[in-house]
Each structure stands twice: as C-alpha cells, then as structure tokens.
Amino acid sequence: MLQNYNEVIELSKLKWCIIDVDGTLTDSGIYFDSNGNELKKFSSRDFVGVMAAHYIGVKTMIVTGRECAATKRRADEMRVDYLFQRVKDKKGFVKKFMDENGIEACQLCYIGDDLNDYASMKLAGFIACPADACEEIKEMANYVSSFNGGCGVLQDVFRYILLKTGKWDRFLQDEVAKGY
Numbered sequence: 410m411l412q413n414y415n416e417v418i419e420l421s422k423l424k425w426c427i428i429d430v431d432g433t434l435t436d437s438g439i440y441f442d443s444n445g446n447e448l449k450k451f452s453s454r455d456f457v458g459v460m461a462a463h464y465i466g467v468k469t470m471i472v473t474g475r476e477c478a479a480t481k482r483r484a485d486e487m488r489v490d491y492l493f494q495r496v497k498d499k500k501g502f503v504k505k506f507m508d509e510n511g512i513e514a515c516q517l518c519y520i521g522d523d524l525n526d527y528a529s530m531k532l533a534g535f536i537a538c539p540a541d542a543c544e545e546i547k548e549m550a551n552y553v554s555s556f557n558g559g560c561g562v563l564q565d566v567f568r569y570i571l572l573k574t575g576k577w578d579r580f581l582q583d584e585v586a587k588g589y
Contacts, residue, residue, distance in 0.1 A: 428469060432539065432558040434452070434483070434559065437558055454561030454563075456564075458563030469491070472496050503532050540554055
C-alpha cells in the first residue's frame with residue numbers, strides 16, 4: 410500500500426487505467442450455457458469505478474486474452490473508453506500502446522489478478538488487484554482491494570485513488586448525488 414506523501418501525489422498523474430476481465434471484473438469463472446455461449450458474472454458496482462475514473466480524467470481500457478460478447482456488452486454499458494479482446498501478448502500490446510500514445514508509467518494504473526498480467530503490470534506506475542489475486546500479483550501491488558474479483562474491485566480501487574487525492578467527497582457530491 411502507498412505510504413508516503415510523495416507516492417500519494419503521484420496518483421494525481423494517472424491518465425490511463427488498464428483493467429483485466431477474468432478474475433478482476435469477474436469472479437474468474439468461465440460459464441457456458443447449453444448452446445456453448447460464454448457467460449460471465451460482473452459486479453454492478455464497477456460502473457461507479459468507471460464514473461470515478463472519468464471524473465478525474467482517467468481513460469479506461471479493458472485488455473483481455475479472451476473474446477466474449479458479454480465482455481463487449483458490459484464494457485459498453487460501463488462506458489469504458491477502449492476494449493481490446495483476444496490479446497495474447499499483453500506486455501507487448503501494452504508497451505506498444507504506451508509508446509504510440511506517449512504514456513509514461515506514472516500515468517498508468519493497471520488492475521489485474523493473475524500471472525498472465527504479471528509482465529504487463531510491471532509497466533504501470535500504480536498496480537492494484539483483487540483480494541483473491543495470486544500471491545505474486547498481491548506482492549507487486551500498490552493497493553490490494555478488500556474485494557474479490559467480480560465483487561466491485563474497480564469501484565474500490567478508484568474509491569481508494571479518489572480518497573488519497575482528496576477527490577472522493579467532491580465526486581460523491583458532483584456525480585453520485587445526481588443518480589445514474
């Protein structure tokens with residue numbers, strides 16, 4: 410967890426957030442119906458996480474190795490800025506995206522849960538994960554949510570960021586009080 414004032418100030422530099430799907434926005438289960446359609450359980454709370462990110466000028470991007478219509482639908486509902494599915498080399502993809510868009514590590518938040526995100530997470534200046542992430546990810550994280558994947562991790566991470574930057578109360582007043 411972040412400990413000193415200088416690290417907290419760095420949170421105000423965040424401009425991008427990469428979010429993993431399976432195990433982060435979902436409970437990591439992969440379900441199939443009788444027709445072979447893939448189903449996922451998302452938390453309704455995570456919409457507020459995207460709202461909070463946008464409120465402080467952070468663009469949201471889902472990067473996942475799988476492709477699923479449910480992920481596309483949920484990303485659209487939450488108004489995520491970018492969705493990239495079927496990304497097999499996440500580190501290479503993130504590095505290229507950062508280079509092409511002039512993104513520095515201090516501007517990037519990455520929220521993931523498992524070893525397939527390990528190398529790409531190291532490119533970020535701020536790393537967060539669910540409570541049930543694998544040990545290697547928890548050890549490298551700046552913030553470990555108290556929520557498991559699929560239970561509101563995104564909302565919790567941005568609540569933490571806004572609290573640490575002194576913007577949470579203003580967000581509640583300006584955005585959440587309006588209703589959504």
